[in-house]
Amino acid sequence: MKQRILVVDGDAACRDALRVCLHASGYDVAVLYEPGKMEKRLREERPALVVMASGAVLGSGLAALKALRRSGDDLPVIMLGERDDAVERIVALECGADDFITKPFNAHEVLARIRRVLARAKDVSFQDPASRPPFSFDGFELDFASRTLRFRGEAVPLSERDYAILNLFTSAPNQVLSRERIAQGIWPETPYRPGSVSAAVHRLRRLIMSRSAIPDLIQTVRGTGYVFCSS
Structure with missing residues (x-):
């Protein structure tokens, strides 16, 4: 069964680039435009990992991440930064992001990081x-x-x-x-x-x-x- 990756981003170009790359690499891909609707989506379907824009200006992506972690959910999340900003990266990681990548990104680098995070999550799930x-x-x-x-x-x-x-x-x-x-x-x-x-x-x-x-x-x-x- 294919692992599903949920891409949460209002930028159609970013969504499409990730969808093409991930599909070609054997993943199933679901998309969502608004981070505020992620909680409802997760109740309907459980992805293996979420790739989500941080929404540095409005903070919507970070807010969704905070809510997810407050609920005790350890679903792997990779944040996409809107700009090359160390503060944004630090805040995302402190909020519970498993990794952080700055836009513009190389889709294959995102793929490599997804594989690494999923492998790390698998190791944790099979602990003693x-x-x-x-x-x-x-x-x-x-x-x-x-x-x-x-x-x-x-x-x-x-x-x-x-x-x-x-x-x-x-x-x-x-x-x-x-x-x-x-x-x-x-x-x-x-x-x-x-x-x-x-x-x-x-x-x-x-x-x-x-x-x-x-x-x-x-x-x-x-x-x-x-x-x-x-x-």
């Missing part, structure tokens, strides 16, 4: 699971080190697929995950099939509902995907 504390919700405890789930102290049988989906959900509680995003996390080398994702989530939902007093821990977002509701 024992370093992540157990996740508790409604009487359940998911232990990432042992890949086990318990409900009020009793073991709950989980298949590898069940664990993979629950791991995704607990990594992004209260965030909408698209069916495609879930499929990418579970079957990264397999063509995307919405029906397979629906069946897998339905099985996990039944497993949890058979024990939980809260029936809507995993909610369907019509036309989009699912959200794991955790207080």
Whole structure:
């Protein structure tokens, strides 16, 4: 399955240059003109990485980045600076940008930096699971080190697929995950099939509902995907 890159920039020439280069390199590309609408877009589809204009004059790109990081989302973001300004670069990095590139840019340099950031993000995501504390919700405890789930102290049988989906959900509680995003996390080398994702989530939902007093821990977002509701 192709990794999706979201390009957020009001400059059509920049968007087109990146779209052509990234498509030629095997990426799927989505575009957005206004950073202020990024939060809504991320609820509908989850890219692997965002390339976003900083909006140095209006600050809209930086504001969107700040909001993303305040929410606890560590989605990789590369900022595109409007001018060669050290202050702008420093502010973007301090706001949580993973990298910063000044316009005008070479699209192939952006591609190289995207690959580097994605590789770094992958290394982090596959760190020792024992370093992540157990996740508790409604009487359940998911232990990432042992890949086990318990409900009020009793073991709950989980298949590898069940664990993979629950791991995704607990990594992004209260965030909408698209069916495609879930499929990418579970079957990264397999063509995307919405029906397979629906069946897998339905099985996990039944497993949890058979024990939980809260029936809507995993909610369907019509036309989009699912959200794991955790207080």
